[in-house]
Amino acid sequence: MATLEHDWFPQPLPENVSIGQRSWLYSTFAFRHFHSRQASGVRIGNDSGVYNGSFFDLGPQGEVEIGNFCTLVGAIICSNRRIVIHDYVFIAHEVTLADDAFGRPFAAVSVEPAGTDGRAAIHPAIEIGENAWIGARAILLAGARIGAGSVVGAAAVVDFAVPPNSVVAGNPARIVASGP
Amino acid sequence: MSDKVFDDIVGSWDYTTLPPNVRVGQGCWFERRGSFARLKSVQDPGLIIGDRVQVFTWTTFNIEPTGRVEIGDDSILVGPVFMCAGRINVGRRVILSYNVTIADSDFHPLDPQERRLDAMANAPFGDRSLRPHVISRPVVIGDDVHVGIGAIILKGVTIGHAARIGAGAVVSRDVPAGARVEGNPARPLPPQGP
Numbered sequence: 001m002a003t004l005e006h007d008w009f010p011q012p013l014p015e016n017v018s019i020g021q022r023s024w025l026y027s028t029f030a031f032r033h034f035h036s037r038q039a040s041g042v043r044i045g046n047d048s049g050v051y052n053g054s055f056f057d058l059g060p061q062g063e064v065e066i067g068n069f070c071t072l073v074g075a076i077i078c079s080n081r082r083i084v085i086h087d088y089v090f091i092a093h094e095v096t097l098a099d100d101a102f103g104r105p106f107a108a109v110s111v112e113p114a115g116t117d118g119r120a121a122i123h124p125a126i127e128i129g130e131n132a133w134i135g136a137r138a139i140l141l142a143g144a145r146i147g148a149g150s151v152v153g154a155a156a157v158v159d160f161a162v163p164p165n166s167v168v169a170g171n172p173a174r175i176v177a178s179g180p
Numbered sequence: 181m182s183d184k185v186f187d188d189i190v191g192s193w194d195y196t197t198l199p200p201n202v203r204v205g206q207g208c209w210f211e212r213r214g215s216f217a218r219l220k221s222v223q224d225p226g227l228i229i230g231d232r233v234q235v236f237t238w239t240t241f242n243i244e245p246t247g248r249v250e251i252g253d254d255s256i257l258v259g260p261v262f263m264c265a266g267r268i269n270v271g272r273r274v275i276l277s278y279n280v281t282i283a284d285s286d287f288h289p290l291d292p293q294e295r296r297l298d299a300m301a302n303a304p305f306g307d308r309s310l311r312p313h314v315i316s317r318p319v320v321i322g323d324d325v326h327v328g329i330g331a332i333i334l335k336g337v338t339i340g341h342a343a344r345i346g347a348g349a350v351v352s353r354d355v356p357a358g359a360r361v362e363g364n365p366a367r368p369l370p371p372q373g374p
Contacts, residue, residue: 101328101347157348
């Protein structure tokens with residue numbers, strides 16, 4: 001079983017987790033509440049950093065793909081669906097990605113979601129486009145599709161599609177600048 | 181990592197080692213011992229936790245000597261930070277999601293002159309007995325309320341039964357039973373159909 005060389009938490013990496021070359025994961029503590037049964041539960045690309053305080057609180061159908069050259073300073077990802085983070089994405093402190101506003105670790109969900117067939121959805125519940133920047137304490141909920149090159153302001157709450165090269169901010173969030 | 185330190189963060193520590201003014205119901209699960217490290221209440225009880233309450237790693241009970249927090253049966257505390265100088269009451273079957281803050285006081289004076297005195301009294305070697313008086317007003321959260329990720333609930337707020345507090349909402353006024361509020365400042369949304 002694979003382990004992290006620098007790890008302080010006495011747990012191997014879950015078998016359905018893969019970490020690319022020259023990438024960094026702070027600890028297997030990130031999988032304290034990990035229940036994904038997908039073939040690929042978490043896939044981290046090359047040259048990406050997942051730092052202290054990040055958590056993958058995934059349910060059985062949860063699946064997270066992180067691209068290359070991404071930085072997650074300490075995001076909590078709470079999902080029983082598919083989440084895709086493309087290359088060069090920067091996610092600042094205390095950001096949460098969740099299926100709904102009342103996200104909680106799967107151990108605290110008493111009922112299996114209806115209509116589940118054990119496979120994750122093809123379409124991601126949340127998608128963060130290449131080179132997007134997610135500000136501190138922002139909250140992304142299902143339906144959030146952040147276009148490539150866009151910026152989500154600090155503490156914004158987003159559950160809708162944001163076009164590429166825009167700036168979205170506030171709670172409720174609104175698009176405050178649009179690029180070319 | 182030694183077994184004991186490991187136990188302290190995965191819920192397998194001995195809950196009977198909590199201070200005697202903490203009342204714990206049946207079937208509870210407390211992930212991290214450190215959630216209770218800032219419990220300074222001298223009230224008896226200072227913290228009451230009902231049956232089958234789950235407390236996840238991010239939760240912090242920051243209870244001043246004068247404070248008392250009560251949590252109802254079957255509630256799920258994912259990551260609330262309780263800042264309590266007086267009373268915070270949480271009902272049954274309540275969900276408090278990640279990064280929620282509930283404060284029953286501002287903890288510091290609004291008046292700038294008094295705040296300077298407060299700063300001096302709070303210095304590392306300051307005299308805490310010189311801290312200016314600050315008010316606290318109870319926070320009451322009804323049964324079946326769900327509080328969204330990152331929401332902040334401020335002093336004196338009463339949230340009625342089954343209300344929904346949106347992610348990131350800042351709540352400084354009462355929320356009626358069954359209402360949905362969102363935003364900063366929190367505002368009501370039109371009622372949702374079935």
